[in-house]
Amino acid sequence: MATERAGIVLLAEAAGGVMRHVIDLYRGLRARGWKVNMVLSPSRIESRYQDELKELDQSDIRYVPMRRGPHASDLKAFSEIADILKNQPGETILHAHSTKAGMIGALMHSRVRASVFTPHAYRGVDPTSSKFSKAFLKLVERTYSKDYDRILAVAPAEMEYAKTIGIRQEALRCIPNGLDTSHIDFSKVLQRRGKVHDPLCLGFVGRLVYQKNPLLFIEVLAEVVRRGRAARAIIVGDGPMKAEMLQTAEELGVASLIDWKGGIPATESLPEMDVMVHTSVYEALPYSLIEACADLLPIAATSNYGSEAILRSRLPNNIASSPEAAELATIVLSIFENESVRLEQLKTLEEIGREYSTDTMVSRIEAEYCALASA
Numbered sequence: 001m002a003t004e005r006a007g008i009v010l011l012a013e014a015a016g017g018v019m020r021h022v023i024d025l026y027r028g029l030r031a032r033g034w035k036v037n038m039v040l041s042p043s044r045i046e047s048r049y050q051d052e053l054k055e056l057d058q059s060d061i062r063y064v065p066m067r068r069g070p071h072a073s074d075l076k077a078f079s080e081i082a083d084i085l086k087n088q089p090g091e092t093i094l095h096a097h098s099t100k101a102g103m104i105g106a107l108m109h110s111r112v113r114a115s116v117f118t119p120h121a122y123r124g125v126d127p128t129s130s131k132f133s134k135a136f137l138k139l140v141e142r143t144y145s146k147d148y149d150r151i152l153a154v155a156p157a158e159m160e161y162a163k164t165i166g167i168r169q170e171a172l173r174c175i176p177n178g179l180d181t182s183h184i185d186f187s188k189v190l191q192r193r194g195k196v197h198d199p200l201c202l203g204f205v206g207r208l209v210y211q212k213n214p215l216l217f218i219e220v221l222a223e224v225v226r227r228g229r230a231a232r233a234i235i236v237g238d239g240p241m242k243a244e245m246l247q248t249a250e251e252l253g254v255a256s257l258i259d260w261k262g263g264i265p266a267t268e269s270l271p272e273m274d275v276m277v278h279t280s281v282y283e284a285l286p287y288s289l290i291e292a293c294a295d296l297l298p299i300a301a302t303s304n305y306g307s308e309a310i311l312r313s314r315l316p317n318n319i320a321s322s323p324e325a326a327e328l329a330t331i332v333l334s335i336f337e338n339e340s341v342r343l344e345q346l347k348t349l350e351e352i353g354r355e356y357s358t359d360t361m362v363s364r365i366e367a368e369y370c371a372l373a374s375a
Contacts, residue, residue, distance in 0.1 A: 005373040006091040006113045007035040011081065011105055013066040014098035015044035016207055017287040018120050021177055022097055023052055026060070028362030034369075037088070039081055041066035041100075046263045066100055078104055085111050093369055096148075099123060106144040114372035117148040121284035125161055125305060126211075128281055138165045150368050154285040155309040173368060176309070178361030179290045179353070186296070186350050193296045193346050196274050199230035200336060203273030203297070205266040205288040206280065208239030213302070215241070215248055216279040219325035220300075222252035224332055232257045234273055236266045270295040275332050279323070280304050294353035296346045300331040310356075314348050 008029060012022045022038060029036045042063045045053070053061060064080045067073060081104060085092055091113035096105030098120045109115050124137035142165040145151055151167050152175050153159035159174045202221050206212035217235070224231045235245075235258060242260075249255040261269050266288060270276075276292045276299045283306035292299050293310065301307035302323045311318050317334075320327040335342050 005034075005370065006093045007037065007088055008369060009085065009088065009092055009094050009112075010036065010038045010097065011040075011094060011101040012038070012097040013041040013044070013068065013100040014120065015046055015049075017177070018098045019045060019049045020287050021118070021120070023049065023056075024178070024180070024358050025095075025362060025365060026056070028358060029366065030057075030060075032362070032366060034366075036060060037062065037084075039064055039084055041077075044068070048263065048265050066104070068100060074104070078107060082108065082111060091373070093372055095365075095369075103144045106147060109147050114149045114375070115147075116150040116152060116368065116372070117145060118152045118154065119145070119158065119162075119284065120154065121282060121305065122158065122161055122165075124165070125158070125284075126282045142166045149372055152365065152368070155305040157305040157308060158284050161305075173364075175361060175364045175368075176356055177285045177287060177290060178356050178358040179287065179294055180358045181294050181353060184294055184353075186353075189296050190346055190350070192271065194343075196336060196342075197272070199232050200224070200332075201272055201274045202231060202233045202332065203236070203269065203276045204233065204279070205236045205270075205276065205291075206286070207237050208235075208241040208245060210241070211281055211283075212237070212239075213279040213281050213323065214239075214245055216302070216323060216325060216328070217277050218245055218248045218252060218254065218258075220277050220279070220328045220332065221249075221257065222254045223325045223329035225254060225257070227329065227333065229333060229336075232259070234259045234261060234269050236261045236264060236269050238263045266291055267295070270297055273297055275300060275335060277328060277332065278302065278307060279328070280306070281323070283307070285309055290353070290356045293349045293356070296349045296353070298335050298342065298345050298349070300328050300335070302328070310352060314352065315345060318345075 010022050026036050037060050039062045064077050066077045093114045094112045095116040096102045097118050102117045122141050152173050154177050204217040208214045221233045276297050278301035283304040286306045289310050301319050303319050
């Protein structure tokens with residue numbers, strides 16, 4: 001039984017999709033009989049995840065403040081996390097998620113039975129980084145990743161990147177993120193998607209930060225309107241770039257067309273959208289794309305590890321060859337100017353949505369824990 005093996009500690013500082021992943025993994029493991037604890041930083045947890053965390057067993061959750069970037073407080077965080085691990089009953093498998101937790105977790109290797117790291121997009125995959133920055137990031141990422149017993153990439157290209165920085169092959173696994181689709185009636189969603197809103201509604205989902213490139217979304221909206229298509233937009237997410245986005249929207253004359261939803265669950269607004277415009281500079285495997293597929297929401301995307309993994313084999317024409325507003329606008333309009341193309345895409349999106357399941361994700365991660373616990 002799982003309860004006779006090592007306990008699991010999930011360590012995370014990050015927000016957004018990382019928190020979605022950690023909560024789903026916790027629930028899945030608990031349902032299978034594992035003893036699981038979460039050590040989380042309270043600093044960047046969005047309100048929707050705070051509400052979900054309150055519904056869980058609070059004795060399983062410890063909050064340790066951690067800064068996203070390097071900071072003097074890291075020493076205190078390290079000490080607190082070390083004490084938590086020391087006081088865990090029996091043997092422990094530590095599973096760190098995203099960069100900051102990965103760095104701290106790397107220092108805990110000798111304190112646990114085994115250690116696992118899910119990068120959720122190495123920073124070095126940013127294609128806009130300078131040659132010097134990429135070399136530096138590769139060195140740093142290899143340094144804190146190399147001693148983990150397992151590195152779990154969420155996209156094939158991310159695993160290939162891990163190889164290039166020197167992570168040993170035997171430690172690498174590719175386990176994509178998953179979504180609980182058991183409650184979705186795809187036939188009803190397909191019926192709902194049969195009609196397009198007037199005006200056409202473009203959607204953006206993500207934190208309003210550099211990585212997500214939200215200014216490009218504003219430019220795409222403006223380009224679609226410039227080409228004579230009546231359109232509006234919904235933006236789900238919040239972040240430091242909102243003021244700059246507002247200014248850009250004013251300058252491009254589309255401010256009145258945008259409905260700012262803030263940090264609500266994306267699933268609440270996906271049905272209102274006709275197309276998701278995914279503009280990220282770099283990603284691993286974002287939940288926003290999986291959720292869009294499960295809601296049969298067509299996607300126009302920039303090229304990154306996530307969009308390549310999800311769309312390239314089935315909807316290659318939905319990925320722009322360059323991060324330019326003009327090309328993304330062309331993709332958006334090409335979908336909705338040909339009804340047969342759009343309806344065919346809905347069937348393909350259903351196939352993709354069914355593939356990325358939470359149950360599969362948890363099963364594959366659990367198998368790695370079992371292998372490490374019995375090694």
